[in-house]
Amino acid sequence: MTTQIGLVFFIAAIGLCVIGIGGIVLSRNLFRMVLALAIAEAGANLLLVLAGYRWDAVAPILSAGQMPAPMVDPVPQAMVLTAIVIGVGVQALALTLVVRVKQRYGTLDMQLARERMNAEIDATADVTPPRSQERPRGERPLPAPAGGAHD
Amino acid sequence: MRNIATLLFLGGLAFLLIVITGSLDFGAPPMRIGTQIQAATAGDVGTANIVTAVVLGYRGLDTLGELSILFAAATAGGLVLGSAAARARPDGGFILRAGADLMFPLLLIAGLYIVIHGHLTPGGGFQGGVILAAAFFLPLLARPGTTPGHRWLMWIEGLSGATFIVIGLLALYRGDAFLTPLFDHGTLGELVSGGSLPLLYLAVGLKVGAELAGLLMRLAQDDEVTS
Amino acid sequence: MHWSELAIELTLMPLVAFVVGLAMVLMMRKIAARLQRRVGPPLLQPLYDIVKLYGKRTQTSHGMLHEIGIVMAVGGYVAAETLLPVPGMNGIAEKGGMITLLYLTMIPSLGLALGVGQCANPNGSIGISRALTAMLAYDIPLVIVIAGVAIHFGTTNLVDVIAQQQAGGIATWGAVQMPLLAIAGLFALQGMLGKQPFEIYVAPAEIATGPMVEMGGKFLGGLFVMQCFQLYTASVLYVTLFLGGGENWIAFLAKAFAVLVIPMSIAFLFPRYRTEDMITMLWKWPVVLGLIGLAFVGS
C-alpha cells in the first residue's frame, strides 16, 4: 500500500519532469519553452521534497521548545525553497531574453531565431555559410533591429 | 519523425526513472542529518521553525548563493533590457487604481509580517519578499506613468545583500566561522529570538522584494517594442 | 702476384677483348649476310671500317662533351674488361666482382648519352631515351639472373664462380644447374646487344639511327670499337655465368662465339618491337622464367 502511494508520487514527479523536458525539446515557441522549464523544475523539486517525507510526521516546527511528534526532514524543504528561488531567477532571466529576442528577430520560433542567430554570427565573422545551408531565395530579409539605442 | 523519436526517448527516460525511483524506500527517509538537525536546532540556532534554521543557519551559504542568483538574474536582466525609460501605456483604470491603493499597505504589512516571523512560522524572507515586490509592482500597473524609482530599488538591493554578508563577516571578525549566528538565541518561540537570523531574513526579504520588483518593472516598462 | 705480371694482364685483357670483339663483329655480319643470301664482308672488314672512320678528314665535334662521351664509351669498356676473367688472366676481377662489372658497363652508356646530348639533335635524344628504356627493360631479367647465380654459388666473385663451375665438369655448369635462368639470360643477352627485335633506339628510318645521328669520323669509329667490346663483354659474361668460363682459350673462344650465334640468328629473322612492346616482351617471359629459376635456386 505504502509503496503504491509512493509510486504515484514518484510518477507525478517524474511525469512533470519528463513533460517539462519534452516541452523544451519539442516546442519551437520560446515562451512555451520557458513554461516547460518551469514544469520540469517543479517535477525535480517535487522529487526533492518527497525525499524528506515521513509517514505520519508533522511539519518541522518546534512548539514550546520540543518536538511534538516525529517531524519530516527539514533539509529537503530548505533545499526546495532554495531551488524554487533559483528557478524563479532563471525563468525571469529567460523571459527577459525572450522579450528581447522577439524584439530583435521578430519571432518566437526557435528554429527561425536560431537560423537568424547563425546568420548573424556568420555575418559578424565575415564567413560565408556553406552552400548546403544557404537559405532559399526570396526569403524575407532580417528585420532591422528596432530602436537604435542599444546597437 | 523527429518528434516520434523524441517521444520514444522521453518514454524511455520516464520508464528508466520510474524503475530507478521505484526501488526507493518512500516515506522512510534515512534522515542522517535531518534527525540531528531536528535535535540540535533548539540549542544551536534557537528558531522554532526548523526549516528557517536550516535555510539561514545550517545552510546559510546556500541562501547567500540563492540571493546572489537572484541578484545575478536581476543584473543580467538589467543588462539585457537596459535602463529603460517609462513608456506610455494604457492607464490601469479606476478599479485597478483604487484596488492598488487599497492593497498597497495591506501587502506591505503582510509581506513584512511574513518576513519578520520567518523564524517562527512557515514563511520567511523569500515568501515575504515576493509579497513586498507585488506591493510595489501593483501601483506601477495601475499608474504606468509614475517614475519607477529604480535607484531606490538598486540601493535597497545592494545594501540588503551587503548586510547579509556583513553580518556573516562580523562573525568572522568575532573569531567564528563565516555566517555563524550572532547574538544570544533568546527564548525559543519569541519574536526576538534566534540571534541574528531574523536580521538575515529581513535582509533577504528586502533584497528579494527589491530584485523581483525591479525585474518586473523592467519587463513591464521595456520600451524597445516600437513596431 | 707481381705488379708487372698484373700490369701485363691489365694491358692484355682489353686488347684480347678488342681483337675477339672484332672477330665477333665479323661473325655477326657474316651471319646476317648468310641469312640474307649474301656473301658478307671479308675478314678484316670490321678493322678496315674503324681505320677508315678514324682517317676521315671531316671530323665534326659539337663540343668538348661530345668528345668526352666517346672517350668514356671506349674507356669504360676498356676498364670493364679487366674485371672479366679470361683463361689464365683474372686481372682485378677479385677486387670488383659481378656487381661492379654490371655497373661499370653502364659507364660507356652514360658517356654515349652525354655525348649525344651535347650534339643537340632531337633524334639523338630520342634514341638515348629509347636506349635507356631498353636498358631498363633487359636489365631486370639480367639482374634476376645475376642474383640467381650469385646466390647459387654463394659469391659475387667471378673467379670463384668460374672455379666452382669447373670443379665438376659440365654437371656443375650454371646452365645445367639453373637451366631456367640460363634461358632468361639469353633473352637478356639479346636485349643487351641491342639487336633486332630490340633495336628500336637505332631505328634508322625513323630517327636516323638515333644516338649515332651526329656521329661521324672517329666519333663513329669510337662507337665501332665500343661495339666490339660490347659483344665481347656480353658473350663472355654469359659464358662465365652459365657455361663454366674458359678452361682454356680454345674452349673459351668456342663458347663465346657459340653463345653469340643464337642471338645473331634470331636478330636477323625478326623485325623490331616498338618500345612498349619491347618492355612487355622483356618483362614477361624472361622475368617469369627467371623468377621460377630463382625460386629453385633459393630453395
Add this chain to the structure above:
Amino acid sequence: MTGSLDFLLLLSVVGVPLAALLAPSVVGRWLLVLLYVVQLVELALLGSGDGARSAVSFSLLGHSVGWQLDALGWFFAMITVAAAGFSAAYAAGEWGTLNARAGLSLRWLYVGLQVNVFAMLVLLAAGDMVALFIGWELTSWAGLLLMLLAGGEAIAAARRYIVYAIAGGMMVLGGLLMTLAAAGSLQFDAVAAAIPTVGTSALWAITLLFVLGFSVKMATMPFHLWQAPAYAFSPAPASAFLGAISARMGLFAIALVAIKLIGIVQLDRLYLYFDALNLRNLLAWVAVFTAILPTFVAMKQNDARLLLGWHGVGQGGYMLLGLVMADSLGSAGGLLHVFNHATYQAILLMAVFAVIHRTGTADLNRLGGLVARMPLSFLAMLIGIIGLAGLPPMNGFVSKWMIYRALILEGQPLLFVATVISTLGTVLSVYKLLHNTFLGQLRLEHETVKEAPWSMTIPMLVLCVVVFVTGVAPGLVLEYVAAAQQALGLAPVAFILGGIDSPAGTLDMIWVTAILLAGFGIGAVLFYLMGGRSRRVHQLDNYAGGHFLTADVRYQYSDNFYAGLMHRIRPWYRGSFAWAEEALVSTFGAIATAARGFFEQANPAHWVLVGTTLITTWVMWHALV
C-alpha cells in the same frame, strides 16, 4: 684540447640569435658559415666513439633527461653540421643578396637553418627516450620553419608536411608511453633490458608505433607523399639542407630504437602467421617499395626540384633496407648511404638552384643546352647524378654495392632484384634531369646566361671533391660507420681504405677507379692521338643542315622524355597513393562536416535528452547484466 658536448650545444644555441643578427649582411653571412666551421671543428674534437656526455641533465616528471653523443649520433651530427655549413655558404654571397632583394627573409632563413641544426643535435645526442622525443618534435617543427619561408606552393606543401609530422610524432609519443608502461623507465639501458620480458602483443604495438612514427619523417611508403614538394619548394639552401639530411633523422631514430633498444633478435619475435612474414621482412619490403615507387614518380616530374625531392624519398628506402638487413655489411651500407646521399643530393640541389638562380626556372621543359653556359654547374650535376645513380667511381656506388651484397648474402634475391630495378629507374631519371637542363639545344632566352657566382659554385665543387674522394676511398667514412655500428650493437663492417674486404666478394674502389681512369686514358689516347683532327662547330650546326640554327623555336626533346616506358607503365601507377590520401582527407572532411552539423544543425536540447536517456540506459543495463 678536447671538445665538450655542452659547448657544442651552447654554440648552436648562441648561433640562433647570432643568425638573426648577422644574416642580413654579406659579411655576417660568411661569419655564420664560420660558425658552422667552428661547430664542425668542435664536433670533430668530440671524437666519434667517445660518447661525450652533457653535463646538463634534468629530472623531468621523474624521468632523468640527459644528452650523450655516441658514435651513431656523432656520425649523423657531422653530416648535419657540414650540410648546414655548405648550405649557408651557398647562400652567403650573391644568392642571398639577390633573393633578399626579391623579398626573402634571410634572417629567418639563417635562423631556421641554425634552429634545425640545434634541434637535430638535441635529437642526435639524446641520452634517453624523453630527450629523444624532445629532439624529435623540435626537429619536426624546425623543418617547418624552413619550408614556410618560400611562400606560395611551399605553404600548401608545408601544411601537408606538418600534418604528417604531427601524426608521426603522436605515434612516437604513443610508442614512448607504451614503452614506459611496459618497461617502467625511459632510460635506454632500462628499456633495452626490459624489452625481452615484454609480451609479444605489447612489443608489436611499441615497435609498430615507433617505426611507423619515425617512418613518417623518412617518408617511407605509405607516408611518402609529403616529402618531395615540402623539400623541393623551400628556398635553395634550405632545400639543400633538408634534402641532404633532414629526413635521415627518421633513420637515425629507427636505428636507435628498433635496432639498439629493441634489438634485432626481439624483432624476430614479431611475425604474422608465418616466420617469413616477420616484421623485418615486411620492413625490408616497405623499404624496397619506397626505393622503387618514388623513383619512378621522380621520372615523371617536370620540375627539377621535385624530381630530386622524389629521389630523396627513394634513396631513403635504400638506407632503411640496408639497416633492417642488420648484418655488418648491409647496415654499414645503409649508414654509409646516409653520408653519400647527403653529399650528392646537396650537390644536385645546389646545381639545380644555381640554374634557377640564373634562368629563373626549374621547369625541365623550359631549359636545355646550358652546359656551354654553366660548365661548372654542369660538372657538379654530372658528378652528383653519377653518385645518385650509384655508378662507379662516385661514393653512391659503394654504399649501394654494400647493400646489394648484403641482400645476396642474406639470401634475398627478390629484394636484390627490386633494388636494382630502383637503381635502373634512377639512372633513367637522372639522365633526364641532366639532359633536359644542360644538354640538348640552348633556348634563345638563355643565350646570355652566365655561370653561377663563385659563392655558389665553390660549395658544389668542394662537395664534388668529397663525393669523388669518398667514392675512391670509402674507408675514410667507413671507419666512422663501423664505430656507429658498434654503438648500435651490430658487428662492425670489415673495411679497407678502398672499400670492403670480405671472403665472399671484395670491393676495392682504388683499383676500380684506377682501372676506370686508365680506361678513360686509353680511350682518350685512342680518340685524341689517332685519326684526323676534329673541327669544333656550333652545337646546332648538325646534320639537319643548319636548319636548327635559324629557327626561333628550338628543338629540344624534353617533354615526356621516356614516352615509351611511360606508355607501358602508366596504368601501373595511377597515383593510387595520392588518390588514397585525397580520399582519406575528403572522407575525413565529410565526417568533420557531420560533426560540425551535430553542433550547428541538431537541437542541443534534444541531445541532452538523448544523452541522458542513453547514459541512464547504459547504466541500468550495465547494472543488470
Add this chain to the structure above:
Amino acid sequence: MTDLTLAVALPLLAAFVRPLFNAGALRWLGQLIGPVVLALVTVILFAHWSTFSEPFAIALGGFAPPLGIAFYVDRMALLFALAVPLVTLLLWPGDDGADGARRQSLTLLLAASLTGLALSGDLFNLYVFYELAAVASYGLVAGNGSSAGYVAAFRYLMISALGSVVGLLGIGLVYFKTGTLNLAELATLGNELADPQGLAAFAMLAIGFGVKAEMFPVNGWVPEVYGAASRRVAALLAGLASKLAVLVIVRILLLMFPSDEARQLLLVLGILGVVSGELAAYQARDMARMLGWSSIGQLGIVFIAFSLPGEAGLVAGVAAALHHLVVKSALFVLAGPWGGAIDRLRGAATVSALGAGLFVLFALSLLGLPPLPGFWSKFLVIGGLADAGTALHYLGMAAVLTGTVIEGAYLLRVITTLYAPPAGSPAPPRQRGSDLLTAGLFGIALLAAAVMIDPLWQTLDALAVSGVDTAAYQQTVLAAQEAHP
C-alpha cells in the same frame, strides 16, 4: 591567517555594491572595487597556498559537519580557487557605464561562485554555486548587446537549465538513498551508492554539472555561445568556468562513486568529446567557433585524464586542465580582433607581429611541442592511458593522439594564414594593446611553467596524493568542530 571564506564572501559583497557606485563622486570607487577585491582574494589564496601544510575543513556558520555546509581545503581546491581570481583579474572587463557596472558585477559573481565550486564540500551547495555561475554567465553572454547573443544566451540557458533539472534529480536520488549532502559523509557511505541507482545518480549529476564542463552530449551550446559572446567572456567560460565544473565532477567521482563504471562513463564521454570537438573544429571557418570546438576536444582530454584511476589520473587531469585554462583563455583573448573568418587573417602577422607570435606559442603548446607545458600534460594523459591498458583506454589514447593531429591541421591553417602575405583590402585586423598585454601575461605564465616543469609536477603529484586520499577528506571534514581556529 585570514579566513578562506573571504574568497567567496568578498567578491559577492563587491558584486552587490558595485552597481551603487556607478555614477557621481564615487565612480572611481566603482571602477576600482572589482580589481581590488580580486587582487585581495588572490593574495589571500596565495598566502594559504604558500603556507599550506595539510588539508583542513571550515565549518560554515559554526555548525559541525555534516549538519552544516563545510568547505574542504586541500591543495587541489586551493589551486583551482587561486586560478579563479587570478584569471578573472586578467580577463577583467574594464568598461564603463551602467552596463559596464553590471558586467563587472556579474563577473564578480562568477568569480565568487567558481571559487565556491572549488572549495565547497556540500553537494547541494555545489549545485547552488553552479547555478550562480550559470546565471552569471548567461548574463555575460547576453551582455554584449548583439541579437545573436540573446538567442545564444537563451539557448544556453535552456540547455543548462535542462541539465540542472537532471542534476537536481540526481541530488534528489542521492538524498533519498543516504539522507545527507555532505561529501565527506557521503564518502563514508560508499556502499549505499554502489548500486544501479547510485550509478544513475552519478550519471545525472555528471550531466548536470557537465553542461558547463562542455561534456559530450550536453555541449551543443558551445559554438554559438562562443561565437556570439564577447571574446573575454568566452575566455572566462572556456578557460575558467569549464575547469571548475570539471573539478566538481571529479570530486563527486572520487568521493561518492569510486567505481570503475563511473570512470568508464567519463572515459567514453571524454573520447566522444575529443573526437566530435576536434572534427568539428577542423571544419570551422571562423576563429571563435574553431576555438570553441577545440575547447570541447580539449575538455574531452581532461575528462579522459580524470577518468584514469589513482593519482596518475588526478595529476594528468589537473595538468591538462590547467594547461587548457591558460592556453585557451589566451587564445580567446587573441581572438578578440581575430575572431572572425580565418581567411580574413591573411597577413595579420605583418600588422601584429607580437600577437601572431603569441598565437604560435599557444598553438604549439596546445599541440604538445616538447619543452612547452602542453607536451607534459599530454605526456601524463597518454602515459596514464598506456598504463591503464584496457581496450577502452587504448581507444582513448588513439582518440587523443588523432585529435592532436587534427588540431595540428587546423591550427597550422590559421598560422600559415597569419603569416601569409596580406591580401590587400580590407586590411588585416590589428590586435589591441590591452589584449596583447593579457595574452602576453598568459604567455609568460606558460613559458615560466615550461621552465619550472619539474617543481610544478612535484606540486601536482603532492596535490594528487592528497586529492585521492578520500579517507583524509572524511576525517578532516567530519572532525572539523565548530569554528575553524
